[in-house]
Structures are given as C-alpha cells and as structure tokens.
Amino acid sequence: MLEVKGELFKGRREVLRDSYIPSRLPHREHQIHQVAEVLAPALRGDLPSNLLIFGKIGTGKTAVVAQVRRDIERRAEVSEHIQFIYINCGNIDTPYSLLQMAGNTFAAKESDRIPTGWSLDRVQAGMRRLMDTKARTVILVLDEIDRLVVRSGDGVLYTLSQINTELANARLVIVGISNDLKFTNNLDARVRSRLNEEKILFPPYDALQLQDILRERAKEAFRDGVVDPGVIERCAAYAALEHGDARRALALLRLGAEMAERDHAKRITPDHIVKAKNRLEQDVIIDCCRTLPTHCKILLYAILQAYERRRTGVLTGDVYEGYAKLAQKLGLQPLHARSVSNHLSDLEALGLIRATIVSRGRGGRTREIIVDVPIAETLPALEEDPLLAPLGRPRNRGQLLLTNFDNPARTTPY
Ligand SMILES: Nc1ncnc2c1ncn2[C@@H]1O[C@H](COP(=O)(O)OP(=O)(O)OP(=O)(O)O)[C@@H](O)[C@H]1O
Ligand SMILES: [Mg+2]
Structure with missing residues (x-):
C-alpha cells in the first residue's frame, strides 16, 4: 500500500500534539454548549456569571474553553467589546505576575505596560486602570487555578472577584479550571461563593x-x-x-x-x-527517581547495585550496609536505621520497590526487597544528582541487565 518506507504521517504531526485544538471535540458537545451558555450574556453586553470547571486530567477542559473562545471571537460583532485573557496558573509564580500579565493585555503601547518592581497595590491599581479604559467584558480564564491557590493563597482571587465594584466601564468574569474538585474548600467563603456562581463538571471519557x-x-x-x-x-x-x-x-x-x-x-x-x-x-x-531526596536516592542506588549484582531479592540488612557504605563514600553521615526504614517505605509507596516478608529459618523473619524499575536507565538518572555523580561508572555491563520491559520474562542475563 505504501511505496515509501516509513511514511506514516500525512505530514501534520502536530495534529497529535497536546497543543493542537481539533475543530471538533467528540463527546464534549454538551459541555461546549454549557460553557457557551454561561458566557452568552457577554454577547448581548450583559455580565455573565463566574464559572468553575472541574474534571480529572485530560478530560478536555482546556480544549473546550479554547473552542468556545474561538467560536465567540469569530463573531466579528463582538470582538470589539469582549476580550478573553487566558492564563495558565501553572506557569506563573506570583499574584504579581498574574495581575501584571492580565493588565498588560490591555496596554496599547509600550509605555502603558506595568513594569516589574512595583508594589502589589500599585500593580492592582495599574491593572484596573488599563482594563477600565473601555466598556468591555473581560473573560479571564484561569487554567489550573488550584495551583495558584496552593502556591499563593486566595488573596489575588479575592481582589479579582470583587474588582467589578471598582470598575466604571469594564466588567470582569472569571472562568476557573481545576482538576482538584476540593480546591474551593481552601478558599475564603466570600471568594468561594463569588467564583462558584456556575459550576460544570467534566466526566472522564x-x-x-x-x-x-x-x-x-x-x-x-x-x-x-x-x-x-x-x-x-x-x-x-x-x-x-x-x-x-x-x-x-x-x-x-x-x-x-x-x-x-x-x-x-x-x-x-x-x-x-x-x-x-x-x-x-x-x-x-x-x-x-529524579525528584527523590538525596538520601533516598542513595538508598535506591544501593538497592539497585545489590540487585544488579545478585539478580535476586535483597535483604534489608544488606541494603542498610550498602547504603551506609555509599553514603560514607560520598562524605555524608549515613542516616539512622529508623530513617532508612522510613525511606524504604516511601520507595515502596512510590512503587519503585516491593518488600516482602521472608522467613529465614531460625534467624526469624526479615524483609526482602525486589526492584520494580529498569536498572540500566535508573542508575544514570540517579547519578544526575551532583551529590551522587561520583558513584557513576561505565555502564556497558549494566546494559545487559536492562529489564526487558517488552517482555519481563526475558530480562537479559549476563
Ligand atoms: N473530546 C475531545 N476530542 C478531541 N480531542 C480531545 C477531546 N478531549 C480532549 N482532547 C485532547 O486531549 C488532550 C487533553 O485535553 P485537555 O488539555 O483539554 O484536558 P484537560 O481537561 O485540560 O486536562 P488537564 O486537567 O490535565 O489540564 C488535548 O490534546 C485535547 O486536544
Ligand atoms: Mg488543561
């Protein structure tokens, strides 16, 4: 069927990328309609209710809002008096940058822009002034709004949710998007009730x-x-x-x-x-593995080394010993057994290792640790930590021990 080897794509790879918004969103017709309906008063020059959209990751929240925005903006008659601002709160660090970014959307020229270095109050006033230069409805989409609250509290949402009382010409609507259903529990009651005027839930597909x-x-x-x-x-x-x-x-x-x-x-x-x-x-x-605390990384490293050497479960006693040796080699004071044991539990909770109780005859019972990560890839990832870098070594032998994830039963022995 295909003459040219390897030509699978029609040429538009970005169609499968996250950033691409398809022209149709199957199974979200209802949600598109709901969002459009909440925002519809803006088309008539009225003020829509604030809206919160909830749903687990990848349920089309961002895509739906982008599509509704596109539909509204296509209507030439509204482009004059409706202005969308989209801010992904995962990408901004502070309330300051949020207000600055929102305000600067309205800056007609360079000298109008809010610079960095003002006080927060001044940025707030500056944003209000820029927004209020014209009669318009501003639809502020705060995507991943829960992350803003976790990082900086709800102060800025308080400011934004009552800004209409201070505007003479413009009106602001907030559309918050979150995958944490419970994030409003952490909001001040007034902020919660203002944001929560309308709520739409996106079910998983x-x-x-x-x-x-x-x-x-x-x-x-x-x-x-x-x-x-x-x-x-x-x-x-x-x-x-x-x-x-x-x-x-x-x-x-x-x-x-x-x-x-x-x-x-x-x-x-x-x-x-x-x-x-x-x-x-x-x-x-x-x-x-890259995000583990240093001692936890050393511990995992010790487990991987022992596991690599023996290719069977590793007993906790040997793990402690291996860990302590590595820590000393790196010039660090090894943690006490109890802390090491806590770190072991953390590694297990993360699904990186599994510990099973084994009975050792008269010696009683001990825990045996089995590794659940691909060794050959994980060791270098741990060595990326500058503190662990001295442990690095040529890896050609380790390669042979790579867990064959396509077929774990065929993990290559050496
Ligand atoms: N109904 C749909 N039809 C076509 N593509 C969809 C649909 N729903 C989601 N997608 C696509 O799936 C990806 C994830 O969707 P989207 O970013 O909207 O999810 P989300 O709910 O915002 O997730 P998160 O909470 O992680 O931000 C995007 O590439 C989007 O285009
Ligand atoms: Mg999203």
Whole structure:
C-alpha cells in the first residue's frame, strides 16, 4: 500500500500534539454548549456569571474553553467589546505576575505596560486602570487555578472577584479550571461563593469515547491504511484504565507511531502501542527517581547495585550496609536505621520497590526487597544528582541487565 518506507504521517504531526485544538471535540458537545451558555450574556453586553470547571486530567477542559473562545471571537460583532485573557496558573509564580500579565493585555503601547518592581497595590491599581479604559467584558480564564491557590493563597482571587465594584466601564468574569474538585474548600467563603456562581463538571471519557476521539485525530494525522485494526482500541483501553485521560490516549498513539517509524514499519500495530505504553511508564518512573531526596536516592542506588549484582531479592540488612557504605563514600553521615526504614517505605509507596516478608529459618523473619524499575536507565538518572555523580561508572555491563520491559520474562542475563 505504501511505496515509501516509513511514511506514516500525512505530514501534520502536530495534529497529535497536546497543543493542537481539533475543530471538533467528540463527546464534549454538551459541555461546549454549557460553557457557551454561561458566557452568552457577554454577547448581548450583559455580565455573565463566574464559572468553575472541574474534571480529572485530560478530560478536555482546556480544549473546550479554547473552542468556545474561538467560536465567540469569530463573531466579528463582538470582538470589539469582549476580550478573553487566558492564563495558565501553572506557569506563573506570583499574584504579581498574574495581575501584571492580565493588565498588560490591555496596554496599547509600550509605555502603558506595568513594569516589574512595583508594589502589589500599585500593580492592582495599574491593572484596573488599563482594563477600565473601555466598556468591555473581560473573560479571564484561569487554567489550573488550584495551583495558584496552593502556591499563593486566595488573596489575588479575592481582589479579582470583587474588582467589578471598582470598575466604571469594564466588567470582569472569571472562568476557573481545576482538576482538584476540593480546591474551593481552601478558599475564603466570600471568594468561594463569588467564583462558584456556575459550576460544570467534566466526566472522564470511557474507552468507546476515547476511540472516537482517537479515530478523528488518526484520520487527520496518518495516511490511509497505516493504522492496523486494534491500535485505536488498545490506546483507548489503556487510557480508559487510567482515569479516561484523552491526553494519555493521544500520547500512546503518537509514541506508538514513533515506535513504528523507528522499526521502519509500514504500519502501526497494536504491538507498537504496547511498546509505547511501556516507554511512557518507564519515563514516569525515571522522572519520579529524579525528584527523590538525596538520601533516598542513595538508598535506591544501593538497592539497585545489590540487585544488579545478585539478580535476586535483597535483604534489608544488606541494603542498610550498602547504603551506609555509599553514603560514607560520598562524605555524608549515613542516616539512622529508623530513617532508612522510613525511606524504604516511601520507595515502596512510590512503587519503585516491593518488600516482602521472608522467613529465614531460625534467624526469624526479615524483609526482602525486589526492584520494580529498569536498572540500566535508573542508575544514570540517579547519578544526575551532583551529590551522587561520583558513584557513576561505565555502564556497558549494566546494559545487559536492562529489564526487558517488552517482555519481563526475558530480562537479559549476563
Ligand atoms: N473530546 C475531545 N476530542 C478531541 N480531542 C480531545 C477531546 N478531549 C480532549 N482532547 C485532547 O486531549 C488532550 C487533553 O485535553 P485537555 O488539555 O483539554 O484536558 P484537560 O481537561 O485540560 O486536562 P488537564 O486537567 O490535565 O489540564 C488535548 O490534546 C485535547 O486536544
Ligand atoms: Mg488543561
């Protein structure tokens, strides 16, 4: 069917990327309608209610709001008096930068802009002034609003939610998006009731819905006939198991296609999706290891070393010893047994290791530790920590011990 080797994509890879907003969002028609209805008064020059949108990750919250925005902005007659501002609160550090960013959207010229270095009060006043230069409805979308509250409290939301009492011409509506259903519990009661005027919940997608979403994207992204039967179903099934996350489903399809390309395959097969899933899981594990506290990293390092050497479970006594040696080698005071034991529990809770009780004849019972991470990838990730860097060594021997994630039963021995 395909003459040229490896040509799976039609040429538009970004179609499968997160940032791409498709023209249709299957199974979100109802939510699009709901959001549009809440914002509709703005089209008539009236003030809409504030709106909070809740839903787990990858349930289309950001995409739906972007689509409604696009639909509203397309109507030429409103572009004059409706202004959207989109801020992802995950990307801003302080209330200061939020207000500065919002205010500067209205700055007609460079000299109007709010500079860095003003007091917070002055930035607030500056933002109000810039916004109020014209009669308009400002729709401020605060995506991942829960992260703003965690980081900086609800002070800035208090300011924003009562700003209309201080504006003469403009009006502000807040659309907050959150994947934490409980984040409003941490808000001041007044802020909560002001933000919560309207609330929309986005349910997770089920496997069949994810299939529809993927099929539409695949049609746009791939050439005809390159997606084998079962590929879409597998991506959807994996993602449905993990809270119905469309982002995850798309990532599986995108990575699966990359795996197929790497194999110089002419078609994407369900096996490529299995590989993609394993790769994604592995990436999560390795990222998790990178964020551990230093002593926890040393402990995991000791476990991995011992496990690599013996290829069987490691007894806790040996782990303590190995850890203490490594810590000393790095010039650090080893932690006491109790703290080490707590760190072991943390590693277990994170799913990086598993500990089972084994009975050792008369010696009583002890815990045996089994590793649940790919050793050859995890050791270098731990060595990225400058404190652990001296432990680094040539890794050609370790490569042979790489857990074969495609088929754990065939982990290569040396
Ligand atoms: N119904 C849908 N149809 C097509 N694509 C969708 C649909 N829902 C979500 N997507 C796609 O899935 C990805 C994740 O969606 P989105 O970013 O909107 O999720 P979210 O609910 O905002 O997640 P988070 O809480 O993690 O921010 C995006 O690439 C989006 O385009
Ligand atoms: Mg989002």
